[in-house]
Amino acid sequence: MNEPTGELLLEMYVRMLRVRLFEERARELFANARIPGFLHTSVGQEAVAVGVATALRRDDYILSTHRGHGHLVAKGGALRGLMAELYGKANGICHGKGGTMHIADVSVGYLGANGVLASGCVLAPGVGLSIRHRKSDQVVVTLFGDGAANRGPFHEGVNMAALWKLPVIFVCENNRWASTTAHALSTAGASARPAGGSIAARAAGYGIPGESVDGNDVLAVWRAVSRARARAAQGPSLIEAHTIRWVGHFEGDGQAYRGKDEVAEGRRTDPIARQAALLAERGLLDAAGADDMRRRMSAEIDDAVSHAEASPLPEPHEALTDLFAEWSWRE
Amino acid sequence: MARVIEYAEAVKLALQHEMRRDDRVYCIGEDIVLGVPFGCTKGLIDEFGPARVLNAPISEAAIVGSAMGAAMTGLVPVVDMHFADFVTCAMDEVANQIAKSRYMFGGQIDCPLTLRMPYGIGRSGGGHHSNSVEAWFVNIPGLKVCIPSTPADVFGLLKTAIRDPDPVLVFEHRGLYRVTGEVPDDDAVVPLGRAEVKRPGRDVTVIATARMVHESLTAAERLASEGIDVEVLDPRSLVPLDRDALAASVARTHRVVIAEEGPMRGSTGAWLAWVVMEDSFDELDAPIARVAAPNVPIPFSPPLEAFVTPDADDVVAAARQVMKGA
Structure with missing residues (x-):
């Protein structure tokens, strides 16, 4: 496996910044009641999304989660369609029918966020079967949280993919919290960091590679996913990326269940600041360059917000469309 | 060519025809290579091989979920639910994922999959192998549901279900598998929504x-x-x-x-x-x-x-x- 080029290192930084600024803007819009629904953002977890996405090709697939905006932005999804969908507008990528937790953007291989945890773990083997049938060299990554790893579909999906040696990469985003329940209080097994059973260690039971990585280090995630991608023709891999959620489970979550130390730790290990430092060290980015980049990113997001604000709401009767490919019967 | 055959044979014949017609069609389910217990898929592996007749682990969520993953990326799965009662182990996949995928994603994907649901009462199957669960699915928007009573109907409706771009559940009463009847000819499809x-x-x-x-x-x-x-x-x-x-x-x-x-x-x-x-x-x-x-x-x-x-x-x-x- 080659080490990433300077260009790719910069690209990782750009994408993480785009995710961060998108999510921060989404939080702000939600707080100002511009976005309806239940909003889950991934502030602090950007290195996982971007480490995965930059190790993939554009035509590779991602199955995502309820905390999925970052995965889509990292995979290259258009911000306008995504933001308009968060607004519930008619020209949202899903015509306003999906919203934050049920977005797909098939054009970039993003096969759907999911409101039900670990559901992607069982969809993934089927995507793998399709890839194999088409004799393609694509892969599918399914992301899920540490909490979701305790649902049955995790076991069924990993077992099936391992049994049939399918090109699937299972990526557990361990942010230490199953909603509001600590990892240590929901997951049995050999203790990993932080306290709580190791998800990566489960790979041994299925006879597949399992790897635990620093999920706040975009390069570590990129390397692990690149290794898994390179061996995908031989079967699946399981990667556990340890990260820290800076925000609540959902917007409005008071987080009485955790102390401030953890978020402080998250900020100390901020994946974007780390990447900026690495780029500076290699002479690939200076302070002026970083400022310029942030301004450009903000402008992209401003554009998406203006687009969403200016877009029409769906006609109410559009609630009855998109159910079937064709539907000519009376209900 | 019209012929008199059993309901189970009509199921198999429809599967064979559709698998020959479209190489994206595959069957997946528990014990389907041997066709246990009803014989509908027995022998299919001889013609189509193990890549298209997938004998799955006892993992209903993964069987049904993987069918959706495959369907949304270009394949045409036919799931054998073994006993319809066991669909409870894949209810998230059917009710939340398959039924809603086209709709929630604003029509971006097709989900052309068929769920064959062997169901029904008889021979002291007891509480976990006898239920008529079709009403659950009639109540879920996004699914099509058919319930053929004769060999001709199951032949024609199963073919239609497989060709349909949306998810279709085919309820096959297990007490009917040995019923015989005439199946008119190879192209006798029965449209959905036709009593x-x-x-x-x-x-x-x-x-x-x-x-x-x-x-x-x-x-x-x-x-x-x-x-x-x-x-x-x-x-x-x-x-x-x-x-x-x-x-x-x-x-x-x-x-x-x-x-x-x-x-x-x-x-x-x-x-x-x-x-x-x-x-x-x-x-x-x-x-x-x-x-x-x-x-x-x-x-x-x-x-x-x-x-x-x-x-x-x-x-x-x-x-x-x-x-x-x-």
């Missing part, structure tokens, strides 16, 4: 599904000797439903019995009764009568099982009731 009059009659319309179609035909013979001329109407597909055919039949007979095998409460029969009421209230000369199972789980012991199994006697009694005063 069929299985026996024409002037006095009472019995709207019946699957095994109850056969019980109703038996009942009709007995009622004929009493001078009651029964029309047996088989909706064949519940979603979409051929409401016009129901209304046309009621307009001929003015009396309706609805016969199903599942429990009475919150059932497809209850819904069909509302459809008849909405479309044909002015045509009705008597209240609608319903035949269904009592609201208990299906018991094991033969006399208990027989007690809760709706049959021709129940249809006869219901038809006499709606004919009172005629």
Whole structure:
């Protein structure tokens, strides 16, 4: 496996910044009641999304989660369609029918966020079967949280993919919290960091590679996913990326269940600041360059917000469309 | 080429035809290589190989979930649910994922998959192998549901289901697998949403599904000797439903019995009764009568099982009731 080029290192930084600024803007819009629904953002977890996405090709697939905006932005999804969908507008990528937790953007291989945890773990083997049938060299990554790893579909999906040696990469985003329940209080097994059973260690039971990585280090995630991608023709891999959620489970979550130390730790290990430092060290980015980049990113997001604000709401009767490919019967 | 074959053989023949016709079609399920227990998929592996006849681990969520993953990326899966009762282990996949994928994603994806649902009461299957669960799925927007009663219908509807760009559930009553009937010819597809009059009659319309179609035909013979001329109407597909055919039949007979095998409460029969009421209230000369199972789980012991199994006697009694005063 080659080490990433300077260009790719910069690209990782750009994408993480785009995710961060998108999510921060989404939080702000939600707080100002511009976005309806239940909003889950991934502030602090950007290195996982971007480490995965930059190790993939554009035509590779991602199955995502309820905390999925970052995965889509990292995979290259258009911000306008995504933001308009968060607004519930008619020209949202899903015509306003999906919203934050049920977005797909098939054009970039993003096969759907999911409101039900670990559901992607069982969809993934089927995507793998399709890839194999088409004799393609694509892969599918399914992301899920540490909490979701305790649902049955995790076991069924990993077992099936391992049994049939399918090109699937299972990526557990361990942010230490199953909603509001600590990892240590929901997951049995050999203790990993932080306290709580190791998800990566489960790979041994299925006879597949399992790897635990620093999920706040975009390069570590990129390397692990690149290794898994390179061996995908031989079967699946399981990667556990340890990260820290800076925000609540959902917007409005008071987080009485955790102390401030953890978020402080998250900020100390901020994946974007780390990447900026690495780029500076290699002479690939200076302070002026970083400022310029942030301004450009903000402008992209401003554009998406203006687009969403200016877009029409769906006609109410559009609630009855998109159910079937064709539907000519009376209900 | 018309031939007389068993229902299970008609299932297999439809699978063979569609797998030959389209190499994206594959079968997946538990024990499907040997075709245990009903024989519908036995031998398919000889022609299509293990890549298209996938004997899956006992992982209903992964079987059904993977079918969706495959369907949304270009394949055409046919899932054998083994026993429809076991769909509870894949209910998230059916109800939340498959049914909603096209809709929630604003029409970006097709989900052309078929769920074959062997179901129904009989031979002391007991509480976990006997249930009529079609009503659950009729209640989930985004799924199409058909329930063929004859070899010709299962042949034609299964072919249609496989070719349909949306998810279709095919309920195959396990008590019908050995029933024989003529399958007209290789291209005899049956469209969804097209009911069929299985026996024409002037006095009472019995709207019946699957095994109850056969019980109703038996009942009709007995009622004929009493001078009651029964029309047996088989909706064949519940979603979409051929409401016009129901209304046309009621307009001929003015009396309706609805016969199903599942429990009475919150059932497809209850819904069909509302459809008849909405479309044909002015045509009705008597209240609608319903035949269904009592609201208990299906018991094991033969006399208990027989007690809760709706049959021709129940249809006869219901038809006499709606004919009172005629």
